[in-house]
Structures are given as C-alpha cells and as structure tokens.
Amino acid sequence: MMMEAPAREPVNFAGLLKDAVFAAAIAFGLFSLMLGLKTDQTLNNQMVLVPRPGLLATVVGLVFIGRFLIGYWQAINAGKIKKRKAAATPLALKIEKYGTAAFVGFLFVYPMMVLGTAGPSGAIKWIDNLGIQILIYIMLGWGLNIVVGLAGLLDLGYVAFYAVGAYSYALLATSEPVKEFMAGAVGPTFWPLWAFWICLPVAGILAAFWGVLLGFPVLRLRGDYLAIVTLAFGEIIRLVLINWVEFSGGYAGISSIPRPSFFGVPFNATESGFAATFGLEFTPIYRTIFLFYVILILALITALVSTRLRRLPVGRAWEALREDEIACRSLGINTVNTKLTAFAIGAMFGGFAGAFFAARQGFISPESFVFLESAQILAIVVLGGMGSLLGVVIASILLVGGVELLRELDFLKAYFGDNFDPAQYRMLIFGACMVLMMLWKPRGLISVREPSVFLKEKKAVSSDLVKEGHG
Amino acid sequence: MDDPPAPACSPRAPAPAERRILMRALSDPILKVQNLTMRFGGLVAVNDLTFTAGRGDITALIGPNGAGKTTVFNCITGFYKPTTGRMALRHGAIDIDAHVERLTDTPNDHISTADGRLYLLERMPDFQVSARAKVARTFQNIRLFSGMTVLENLMVAQHNPLMVASNWTIGGLLGFAGFRNREKAAIESAKYWLEKTRLIDRADDPAGDLPYGDQRRLEIARAMCTEPVLLCLDEPAAGLNPRESLELNALLRSIRDDHGTSLLLIEHDMSVVMEISDHVVVLDYGTKISDGTPDQVKSDPRVIAAYLGAEDEAEVEKIEAEVGL
Structure with missing residues (x-):
C-alpha cells in the first residue's frame, strides 16, 4: 500500500x-x-x-x-523529515570493489580507444596531458593516503618526496661520473637506456630515507604543529634545490634527462629504435603509450601494496594510531616505528612518482615542486575520502582532469568574448568545489571505511565513527 | 612479611581465613611498588607509596576522588615516569628481594635467571611495559579504536606477535603461509575472548557503535589479547548497571582463575571491590592509609573517615591536619 x-x-x-x-x-x-x-577612455584621452x-x-x-x-525549493522541502544518514551498507563496499575493477579495465584499453578515435597525432594530448597527468596524481594520492588517510598524520610537504624522487633520477641519469663508470663497466649505450629502470628503485629508497629523516623530528608533534613542520620541510627541500646551484642547477633545473626505454629498446627513429624493431612506422605516440602503461603499472603497484599493507599488522597499527595513540601504546605498539614506517612508505611511492615525472618531462626545475602541488595532492586525498583508494581516483579525475577539460572549452569564447580563457577560472572553481564538498560531504566522496578483517560479514564502518587522526 | 611494612592501620589481627589469603598474596608477589612518589610541580599526587600485589590475586586500589589512584596506574604502566620509587615485576619464580637491589645497581631494565625474569617498570617506556613486561591496562574513559571493528580492535592488540610472524611486514606482503597461519590463530584467540565477553555477535560491528557496557567489556577483552601477567583495570564497573556489574565480577574472577592473570583494579563501586578483591589498598591524598583484606579495610576507622567523614567535627579537623589540609 x-x-x-x-x-x-x-x-x-x-x-x-x-x-x-x-x-x-x-x-x-x-x-x-x-x-x-x-x-x-575616448581617443582624446577623456574619461x-x-x-x-x-x-x-x-x-x-x-x-x-x-x-x-x-x-x-526550500518551501516544497520544508515538510519533509530529513532522513537519518543511512548507516554504511555493504553496497558501498561492492560499488567500490566492482567500480575499481571496471575502472582498471577501462584504463588498460584507454590508450587504444583514444588512438582509434583521435588518430596518432590527436591522441598524444589525451593520453599524455589527461591520462598520464591524472595517473601521476592518483599515484601521489595513494601514496599520501598511507600517511594521511591511514596513519592520520597530516603531511603538507608531500611534494618534497616527489622532488627527491625526481631529482634522484635526474641527477643520477645525467651525472658524468656515473655515465663514465657505466660506460667503462657495461658499455656506452647501457646507461642512457637503462638509467630509468635502475634509478626507479633508487629514487624510491632515497625518498623513503628522506621520509624517515623528516619523521624523526616530527614524531612528538601533533595536529597543527605537525602540519606546519611538514610544510616547512617541503619548502626547505625546494629552497635548497633553488639555491644549491652547483648541485641541482638552481632555477635552471636539469634538462635532457634520458627518457625511459622499452626495456633497453629506445623510442627513436633509428634502426634499433622501438618502431623499427617491431616493424612499425615511427611516431612519437608509442613512447607516450608506453609511459602511460608504466605509470599505470606503478600506480597499480601502489594500490596493491597499500591494500595489502592495510590487512597486515603494520597497516592495522597505522589505523589504530589514527584512532587512539595512547591506546596503541598501552597495547605494546611502538608508535615511533609505526609512524616512521608510514612516513617512509608514503614517501617511497612519492619518490617513484617523482622519478617517473622526471623521465616523462625530460626536464625538471624547482618550479614543479611548489606548495600548491602538496595542497593539490592533499585535496585529492581529502576530497576522495580519507583511506579510500577509489575516492582518490575520482578526486584526481575531477581535480586534474577537470582543469585539463577547462582548456577544451574554447566554444565559450563565442559567448564571453575572445579574451575569455576558462582555464584562468580553475582556482575559483576549485575553491567553490571545496566549499561545496565541505558542506555536502565533509568526510570525502567515499566516506566509508572497509574493515581489514571480518568474522562473518564485512560491514562498512561509517565515517562518523572513524577518527581523523592527530593532524 | 618482609619488605613492605605490614598493613599498618589494621586495628585487629586478621582472622585465620583472611590471614591465609593475605599471606598468599604477600608470599607470592608479582608486583612490588616501593616508595613510589609522583610530583607534578608542587602537587604531590602520590606520596611514598609502598604496596605489593600478589600473583593470582585481585588487588583493589581504592580511595576518594583525587586520591592518586590513576596516577599510580600511569606510573606502573609507564605512561608517567615516577619522581622517585621502584616498581619490580616478576615473571616466573625469581625471588624479587634477592635480585632487585642488584638489578637497580645496573643500568638494565630487567634481569633473567633460570627461575624467571625480573623487570623494573620505571625504567621502561610505556609500550615496552606492555610488550615485554606483559602488563596490560584499560582506561577510565574508554579508549577503543572506535572506527575499527570489534574484531580489528582485538587484532591490533596482538600486533607484536603478528608483526614477528609477518617478518616485519615483508613475509606478510609476499603472503607467506607462516603469517597466514599465525593470523588465523590470532583470530581464534580473538574469538575466544569475544565469546567470553559475550561480544561474538557484534564482532564485525564498529567498536564505537557498541553500548557502553559492551565497550567496557571489549576493552578488557582487548587488554587480555596481549596475554598479560598483570591486568590493570581503571574503574571497570563505572557506568555499569547492577546486572552488568555482576557479570563483570564473574569475568574478572574467571580471568584470575582460568588464565592465571593477576589483577590490579581501581574501583569506586564497593559492591565490586568487596565482592571480588583478595587484597585492598586504600589511598587518600596520595598516601596509603590502609592495606589488607576487604574485611580489614572495611572496618578501618581511617578508611571510614576518608570515605564518609569522621563522627564529629573535631575528628574531621584532626584528620585534615594529619593529611595536611
């Protein structure tokens, strides 16, 4: 009835x-x-x-x-009783599970799809500017998610680890002594071809090392104090890169960083290049597609490792640390080590992403590692819903992809005049989105927590109960 | 009775049955607190406290509000570093008095012999008191991981053995069988405690969703999952209704009898204290005013004065002068 x-x-x-x-x-x-x-003003200079x-x-x-x-709208809604926020259902978890699987499948066919519709020359923009750019931010978001979302430590200087990774690769790959040593040891063509694959783990390890280095002094800090020190750390790294010219090239940055090879096969027009080796016609799109898959695999590794870590004792200790640090200590958990591992592993993924960024751009300078980057990565994590992997994906697409899409809105010039540049409004839109999110969904787009272990039935935990950590 | 002075203020000799219980408590001590003083600036929260908790005993620490009971707990569990004093805890049959002076002269925090191991708790950071000395605690204001499920709360409590089994994460990340088996064992142990505290039906619910009484029991279950030798409970019966209080008594007794865990508890609910304690220590203004069996303490005039006030005004003033008000 x-x-x-x-x-x-x-x-x-x-x-x-x-x-x-x-x-x-x-x-x-x-x-x-x-x-x-x-x-x-008139022609006579009259106002x-x-x-x-x-x-x-x-x-x-x-x-x-x-x-x-x-x-x-207010009048017709006045009579309605506001429904109590429904408790988190297993449905939300199902959506997350199948949504993620579908999205990963889509990503694997994305370059082919774009290539088919836009052709080799038009596809570069869609794969590189949109696809790779978004995937870098997804990876950074997932890395920062370990520190902020799981361990509840507010890190405003995450871009520092991105910078450490990028400069580690750039400096090692372009360093003359390393080149000479490698030329002497394995042959002259070895280092330019394999530098990326060898430096990628090194960049991650160095970033993790800097993560621990940052972790030590901030262990005793909480909340706003922690945020301020991490912010300062990010700025220090950037200022050192600017001012230590002999080391990092200062504002000029580092250029002609070797591009990644297809496991030893370079992407160029020569006889031994990728296109010739595989009997294809040379176009630059192959490198772009390859880079897309590299960052896709790197991002998926990040996701895989962080989902796995959540189910291990260390991941549970991170979440417990976010919930209640004192209770953790009363249960015999070494909170110092637990925080340091969170910083180190989060930083490591930032370092991987940084090395990839340097390899993709071929040129880096401190300009790429400003505070705004940290803020954007943090915004992605917060908008996505702290601790949620799918949320980070959605937020990256909205924030990074949205800005890219603004550049496509040229037809608006017909309405607003030729001087109208929609991309100029990105900060305004960004801010408005933030305000709306805080009003509508303050705990992020995906605001349920998936339990790491269950006895009979996996029930999502509503974000109302999940704490946000000490800062 | 050797090291700590005999119950100072008991006005009458304990009856034979009581004496037997008290003697067991003091002849087989698990924790000896000696001359414990904790100052916060000018405030003396605990003043030269000496007492012994017996193995297999339920030792209650009682006293009016602000008497310094929770401060004593925080010192024992390493959350505060005491200003002065010694807290010796033993595993096994090692003779505390024979070794404690020698251990104090070394910079170490423990000493091992064939009989067992002796720890100086004041030398250990808080997490090691739990991880190595095996002293678990609960909190006066419940501290659960409210956004994690009940089962997850109990899994976090087994962090250290699981961490070893996961080869400090690496073996777990690679999915080694050793870790998976150890995790199954941890879930079984969690299930055991959930059944014991009647929380098994709520295992997959977030801890923050449980009613108050269940949260109290979950906190005890979580502490027991660390397999402690000494469990410190800070007001476990606070906010429980009489039926829940009775259940709690049964649970605490079972922890003592079936698991060989000694208990130290702070409690205001006298029905709980008198019903289950083997040994009661009374604090007032940071000073021990009575120490003995529940019956001895109940009839100690100083305890009565501290709790209920003295019979006439003159006596109140006398007592106030004594405690320095």
Whole structure:
C-alpha cells in the first residue's frame, strides 16, 4: 500500500515573489555602479562613463530568478523529515570493489580507444596531458593516503618526496661520473637506456630515507604543529634545490634527462629504435603509450601494496594510531616505528612518482615542486575520502582532469568574448568545489571505511565513527 | 612479611581465613611498588607509596576522588615516569628481594635467571611495559579504536606477535603461509575472548557503535589479547548497571582463575571491590592509609573517615591536619 504523503502547506507564492523582488532590489543597488557603469577612455584621452543597462538587467534578473527558485525549493522541502544518514551498507563496499575493477579495465584499453578515435597525432594530448597527468596524481594520492588517510598524520610537504624522487633520477641519469663508470663497466649505450629502470628503485629508497629523516623530528608533534613542520620541510627541500646551484642547477633545473626505454629498446627513429624493431612506422605516440602503461603499472603497484599493507599488522597499527595513540601504546605498539614506517612508505611511492615525472618531462626545475602541488595532492586525498583508494581516483579525475577539460572549452569564447580563457577560472572553481564538498560531504566522496578483517560479514564502518587522526 | 611494612592501620589481627589469603598474596608477589612518589610541580599526587600485589590475586586500589589512584596506574604502566620509587615485576619464580637491589645497581631494565625474569617498570617506556613486561591496562574513559571493528580492535592488540610472524611486514606482503597461519590463530584467540565477553555477535560491528557496557567489556577483552601477567583495570564497573556489574565480577574472577592473570583494579563501586578483591589498598591524598583484606579495610576507622567523614567535627579537623589540609 502506498503511504499517503503528509498534507503540505500550500506554497506562499506572494511571499516568495516579495522575497525575490527584495533580493533583486539589493542586487540592483549593489551592481548599478559596479556593473551598470563602466569607465572608458575616448581617443582624446577623456574619461567617459559607458552605461551597460543590458548587463545590469541580466544580473538583476538572474538574482530574482535564483532567489525565487531557492525559496520555492526550500518551501516544497520544508515538510519533509530529513532522513537519518543511512548507516554504511555493504553496497558501498561492492560499488567500490566492482567500480575499481571496471575502472582498471577501462584504463588498460584507454590508450587504444583514444588512438582509434583521435588518430596518432590527436591522441598524444589525451593520453599524455589527461591520462598520464591524472595517473601521476592518483599515484601521489595513494601514496599520501598511507600517511594521511591511514596513519592520520597530516603531511603538507608531500611534494618534497616527489622532488627527491625526481631529482634522484635526474641527477643520477645525467651525472658524468656515473655515465663514465657505466660506460667503462657495461658499455656506452647501457646507461642512457637503462638509467630509468635502475634509478626507479633508487629514487624510491632515497625518498623513503628522506621520509624517515623528516619523521624523526616530527614524531612528538601533533595536529597543527605537525602540519606546519611538514610544510616547512617541503619548502626547505625546494629552497635548497633553488639555491644549491652547483648541485641541482638552481632555477635552471636539469634538462635532457634520458627518457625511459622499452626495456633497453629506445623510442627513436633509428634502426634499433622501438618502431623499427617491431616493424612499425615511427611516431612519437608509442613512447607516450608506453609511459602511460608504466605509470599505470606503478600506480597499480601502489594500490596493491597499500591494500595489502592495510590487512597486515603494520597497516592495522597505522589505523589504530589514527584512532587512539595512547591506546596503541598501552597495547605494546611502538608508535615511533609505526609512524616512521608510514612516513617512509608514503614517501617511497612519492619518490617513484617523482622519478617517473622526471623521465616523462625530460626536464625538471624547482618550479614543479611548489606548495600548491602538496595542497593539490592533499585535496585529492581529502576530497576522495580519507583511506579510500577509489575516492582518490575520482578526486584526481575531477581535480586534474577537470582543469585539463577547462582548456577544451574554447566554444565559450563565442559567448564571453575572445579574451575569455576558462582555464584562468580553475582556482575559483576549485575553491567553490571545496566549499561545496565541505558542506555536502565533509568526510570525502567515499566516506566509508572497509574493515581489514571480518568474522562473518564485512560491514562498512561509517565515517562518523572513524577518527581523523592527530593532524 | 618482609619488605613492605605490614598493613599498618589494621586495628585487629586478621582472622585465620583472611590471614591465609593475605599471606598468599604477600608470599607470592608479582608486583612490588616501593616508595613510589609522583610530583607534578608542587602537587604531590602520590606520596611514598609502598604496596605489593600478589600473583593470582585481585588487588583493589581504592580511595576518594583525587586520591592518586590513576596516577599510580600511569606510573606502573609507564605512561608517567615516577619522581622517585621502584616498581619490580616478576615473571616466573625469581625471588624479587634477592635480585632487585642488584638489578637497580645496573643500568638494565630487567634481569633473567633460570627461575624467571625480573623487570623494573620505571625504567621502561610505556609500550615496552606492555610488550615485554606483559602488563596490560584499560582506561577510565574508554579508549577503543572506535572506527575499527570489534574484531580489528582485538587484532591490533596482538600486533607484536603478528608483526614477528609477518617478518616485519615483508613475509606478510609476499603472503607467506607462516603469517597466514599465525593470523588465523590470532583470530581464534580473538574469538575466544569475544565469546567470553559475550561480544561474538557484534564482532564485525564498529567498536564505537557498541553500548557502553559492551565497550567496557571489549576493552578488557582487548587488554587480555596481549596475554598479560598483570591486568590493570581503571574503574571497570563505572557506568555499569547492577546486572552488568555482576557479570563483570564473574569475568574478572574467571580471568584470575582460568588464565592465571593477576589483577590490579581501581574501583569506586564497593559492591565490586568487596565482592571480588583478595587484597585492598586504600589511598587518600596520595598516601596509603590502609592495606589488607576487604574485611580489614572495611572496618578501618581511617578508611571510614576518608570515605564518609569522621563522627564529629573535631575528628574531621584532626584528620585534615594529619593529611595536611
């Protein structure tokens, strides 16, 4: 039997209209001088006022309609009882599981799909600017997720480890002594071809080492203090890279970093190049597609390791640390080591991503490792829902892909004039999205926690119970 | 009775049955606290406290609010470093008095002999008191991992053995069978304690969703999963209804009798204290005012004065002068 809707009070249209007229009047008062008049210069260098009644009328009209619609929406929703936030269901976990599987499958066919639709020259943009860029941020997000999402340690300087990884690879690969040594030991062509594959683990290990180095002094800090010190750490690394010119090249950065080879086969137009070896026509797209798969595999390794770690004692200790540090110590958990492993493993994945970034760009400078990068990676983790891998993916696509898509909105110039550049508005949109998220879903897009072990039934834990850590 | 002074303030000789219990407590000690003093700036929270907890005993630490009971707990479990004092805990049959002076003269925190091992708790950081000396504790304001499930809470408590079994994560990451078997054993042990605390049906629910009484029991189960020799409970009956209180008594007795774990508890609920304790130590303003069997303590005039006030005003003033108010 259908439930009968409770009797609702009729919507008071007169009141709504009055309200809207009032709002429009305020808008008229505000904008009549700000938008309604424009100062301009004539050819005689005289200042004149240009009235813009059309624009003013449009804005006031929009305010009128907007206020009316908001009022109407509030009125029809007033009678409804707000449903209690449904408890986390296993459905959410199912969505996460199958959603992730479907997404990974999609990623593997993505380059082929794009190649088929856009052709070799058009596909580069979609694979490189969109695909690789998003995957780098997904990987960074997953790495930072270990520190922030699992262990609950707010790290505002994550980009430092990204920088350590990038510079480790760039410096080792371009260093003359290393080149000479390798040329003497294995032959002259060895190092440029294999540098990436050898330096990748080295970059990760060095970043992990710097993670531990950062971890030691901040172990005693919590909350805001921890955030400030990690922020400072990120800036210190960047400033050292700028100012220690002999070491890192300063602002000029490091250029002609060797590109990764297809396990020893370079991507070039020569006889021994990738295209010739496999009997293909040479285009630069092969390298891009290869890079896409490299970062895809690296990101998947990150995801695999961090899901696995969550089910191991060390991962449970991280989460327990986020929930209650004192209780952890009362259970015999060495919180110092636990925090250090979180910093080190998070930093290691940042280092891998950094080495890949250097190899993909072929050029790095301190400009790439500013605080805004840290903020963006952190925003991805927070928007995604702390601790959720799928959330990080969605947030990366929205934040990184969204900005890239803004560049595609050239048709808007038809409406707003030729000077309109949608990409200029990315920070505004970014900020607005953040505010909306904080209002709508303060714990992120995927705000349920999946238990690491279960007896009978895996029940998701609602984010209302999950703590956010000490900072 | 050798090292700690005999119960100072018992006005009458213990009856033979009581004496037997008390003697067992003091002839087989597990923890000896000697001259423990804890100062916070000018405030003396614990003043020269000496007492012994017997192996296989339920020792209750009682006293009015602010008497310093929780401070004593925090010192024993390593959360506070005491200003002065010694806390010796033994595993096995090692003679505390024979070895404790020698151990104190070394910089070590423990000494091993064929009979067992002796620890100086004041020399150990908090997590090692639990991991090595095997002293577990619960908290006055429950500290569960509320966003983790009940089962996960008990798995975290078995962190150290699991960490060894996972070869410090590497073996676990590679999925070695040794770790998987050890994890199964850990789940079994968690199941045992969940059944014992009647929480097995809620094993997969978040700990923060449990009602208050269940959270208290879960905290005890979690502490027991660390396989302690001494379990320190800070007001385990606080906020429980009479039925839950009775259940708690049975649980604590079973922990003592079936698992050989000694208990040290802070409690305000006198029905719990008098019912299950073998030995009661009374603190007031950081100083021990009575020490003995529940019956001895119950009739000690100083305890009565501390709890209920003295019979007339003059006596109150006398007592206040004694404790320095």
